[in-house]
Amino acid sequence: MKSRKLTIPYIIWMLVFTMIPIVMIGVTAFTDKNGAFTLSNFNNALFYTNVFTKSLFIAFISTLICLVAAYPLAYMMTRMKKSTQNTVIMLIMIPMWMNFLLRIYAWIILLQQNGPIDTALSLLGIHGTYIGNTGAVIAGMVYEYLPFMVLPIYTVMSKIDNGLIEAARDLGSNSTAVFRKVVFPLSVPGIISGITMVFVPSASTFLVSQYLGGTDDIMIGDVIDKVFWTDQNTGSAISLILMVFIFIFLVIMNLFGDEEAIA
Amino acid sequence: MKKILSILLSAVICASCAACFAGCGGSDEKKPENKGEVNVYNWDDYVAEGQDGLMNVIEEFEKETGIKVNYTTYSTNEELYNKLKNSNDNYDVVVPSEYMVSKLIREKMLLELNYDNIPNYKYINKRFKSLPCDPDNKYTVISYWGVTAMVYDKTKVKNKPDSWDALWDKSLKGNILMIDNSRDAMAIAMQTLGIDPSKCTKADVDKATEKLKEQKPLIKKYVMDQVFNEMEGSQSAIAPYYAGDIAMMMEENEDLDYAFPKDGSNLFYDAFCIPTCAENKENAEAFINFMHKPEIAAENCKYLRYGCPNDEAVKLLPDDIKNSELTFPSEEYLDKCYIFSDVEDDVYTYMQDQFVKIQAK
Numbered sequence: 001m002k003s004r005k006l007t008i009p010y011i012i013w014m015l016v017f018t019m020i021p022i023v024m025i026g027v028t029a030f031t032d033k034n035g036a037f038t039l040s041n042f043n044n045a046l047f048y049t050n051v052f053t054k055s056l057f058i059a060f061i062s063t064l065i066c067l068v069a070a071y072p073l074a075y076m077m078t079r080m081k082k083s084t085q086n087t088v089i090m091l092i093m094i095p096m097w098m099n100f101l102l103r104i105y106a107w108i109i110l111l112q113q114n115g116p117i118d119t120a121l122s123l124l125g126i127h128g129t130y131i132g133n134t135g136a137v138i139a140g141m142v143y144e145y146l147p148f149m150v151l152p153i154y155t156v157m158s159k160i161d162n163g164l165i166e167a168a169r170d171l172g173s174n175s176t177a178v179f180r181k182v183v184f185p186l187s188v189p190g191i192i193s194g195i196t197m198v199f200v201p202s203a204s205t206f207l208v209s210q211y212l213g214g215t216d217d218i219m220i221g222d223v224i225d226k227v228f229w230t231d232q233n234t235g236s237a238i239s240l241i242l243m244v245f246i247f248i249f250l251v252i253m254n255l256f257g258d259e260e261a262i263a
Numbered sequence: 264m265k266k267i268l269s270i271l272l273s274a275v276i277c278a279s280c281a282a283c284f285a286g287c288g289g290s291d292e293k294k295p296e297n298k299g300e301v302n303v304y305n306w307d308d309y310v311a312e313g314q315d316g317l318m319n320v321i322e323e324f325e326k327e328t329g330i331k332v333n334y335t336t337y338s339t340n341e342e343l344y345n346k347l348k349n350s351n352d353n354y355d356v357v358v359p360s361e362y363m364v365s366k367l368i369r370e371k372m373l374l375e376l377n378y379d380n381i382p383n384y385k386y387i388n389k390r391f392k393s394l395p396c397d398p399d400n401k402y403t404v405i406s407y408w409g410v411t412a413m414v415y416d417k418t419k420v421k422n423k424p425d426s427w428d429a430l431w432d433k434s435l436k437g438n439i440l441m442i443d444n445s446r447d448a449m450a451i452a453m454q455t456l457g458i459d460p461s462k463c464t465k466a467d468v469d470k471a472t473e474k475l476k477e478q479k480p481l482i483k484k485y486v487m488d489q490v491f492n493e494m495e496g497s498q499s500a501i502a503p504y505y506a507g508d509i510a511m512m513m514e515e516n517e518d519l520d521y522a523f524p525k526d527g528s529n530l531f532y533d534a535f536c537i538p539t540c541a542e543n544k545e546n547a548e549a550f551i552n553f554m555h556k557p558e559i560a561a562e563n564c565k566y567l568r569y570g571c572p573n574d575e576a577v578k579l580l581p582d583d584i585k586n587s588e589l590t591f592p593s594e595e596y597l598d599k600c601y602i603f604s605d606v607e608d609d610v611y612t613y614m615q616d617q618f619v620k621i622q623a624k
Binding site for chain 2: 047048050051108112113114129132210211214215218223226227229230231
């Protein structure tokens with residue numbers, strides 16, 4: 001009984017800041033400017049299908065790169081001395097103390113013409129443009145969301161009982177087999193929550209592409225932002241579709257791992 | 264080593280504490296009698312607040328009148344409109360642009376001003392009284408005006424451009440920036456097509472949309488504030504922007520120059536208004552009046568570099584600003600400019616919608 005009472009503030013919080021806004025988006029998406037029921041907002045939203053696909057594609061690639069980069073790092077971290085582990089975690093966290101927009105500005109300076117990267121590569125005889133394309137957007141996203149991939153995988157991996165690994169070795173597994181049969185399967189929940197934490201925000205992000213991308217890299221988050229200027233109804237419809245997609249994605253992720261992995 | 268570091272750190276902490284106390288002490292020095300408050304909702308970066316050695320006009324107002332200012336800012340007219348329309352916040356002074364003034368008047372969201380409480384209105388130049396968005400002069404006191412122009416990098420653009428067509432120049436492909444604002448972008452496209460933007464219809468918007476679609480492959484980016492970084496950092500060749508801001512960019516990078524399209528451009532202005540939700544109307548009028556005290560208006564103009572409609576204030580400006588064509592284009596040029604005030608709601612919504620679609624395709 002007592003624990004019930006303690007949950008009340010959280011329930012109110014969820015109600016006010018999650019449920020009511022979602023209902024409001026739902027209502028706005030299905031009504032027109034005068035408040036009458038309509039489906040035309042979804043018809044308008046269909047125009048942005050290509051932006052939608054591109055956003056999901058960019059989010060997918062960013063998540064993949066994050067996973068490929070983060071997994072070995074997390075694995076290596078679990079093999080380090082405890083004190084080194086703490087230092088490494090610290091180093092991963094420090095950039096997150098700074099505002100996200102400032103870090104994107106830093107990327108602009110890094111990638112721009114005659115910026116450090118351009119200058120260094122020019123000295124080697126390589127000339128090119130490094131900003132204003134999809135690659136730059138993906139680089140910004142990977143940089144932004146990498147810690148969200150490393151940390152859950154690391155947390156899950158560091159909890160793996162060393163006894164299991166020793167047992168596998170005693171039973172004749174070489175290190176590849178230990179990794180394949182013990183470490184990897186036990187780290188799946190970490191991978192799943194990592195993917196969720198990277199994919200969901202990167203699919204809906206905005207500003208990154210406005211700062212790092214070119215004219216063709218507009219993402220669905222930017223479209224929602226711009227459409228909302230004058231047309232809240234269509235904006236809500238696009239948001240709702242995005243939410244449904246993310247929900248489907250979460251359900252699929254759910255099928256792969258056990259439920260607790262998904263926050 | 265560690266010792267030196269800790270000494271340094273504690274020095275920094277002490278210094279910052281001292282700075283804080285100094286700051287707090289300064290504002291508490293003398294407390295004027297309480298005359299209530301005024302809620303001002305203004306553009307970001309719009310008044311001198313002590314930057315670059317200029318006066319902090321908000322504090323100055325509080326000191327002089329004893330009225331407390333609650334100052335909040337917005338970055339688009341639409342943000343302002345949505346706040347006024349959908350929130351319960353009370354604002355006493357807002358500063359919408361011309362087209363938003365028309366819309367607010369149409370929707371009966373502004374109060375009539377009592378010009379007796381705004382004696383400094385007499386300093387306003389005749390051109391900026393009875394504005395097209397408020398022809399009977401009941402609701403508005405202009406704050407700033409300006410025109411759109413082009414800023415270009417002399418090292419990348421050989422000949423000084425003289426029309427908006429330069430923004431469609433194929434030889435500058437990938438080096439052109441376009442303004443990320445449906446009204447300004449559409450108006451530029453319309454002018455190149457010989458359409459008067461102030462009288463545009465949906466069909467005109469369609470033509471402008473086609474023109475902008477043609478431009479898209481040539482463009483590096485659609486930008487607003489990013490234009491400063493791009494141009495000051497010599498990253499792009501040419502961009503349309505607000506003339507007052509171009510003056511700022513040129514101070515940072517001497518390769519930059521400006522060009523006015525010869526057929527005129529957009530003359531825009533923002534005006535002080537009092538919305539119907541206001542609770543402190545007299546204080547609001549006092550605030551508006553204060554902003555047009557010549558010294559104050561001059562100080563703001565030094566900060567923002569947009570056109571100052573206050574004749575007495577112009578006299579107080581240093582010569583380099585007073586004679587700058589970017590801040591004060593010639594009378595003849597202004598006569599050629601159009602004012603984008605009374606675009607019908609559905610045309611404007613359509614414009615915005617089409618502009619997002621251009622960017623999304």
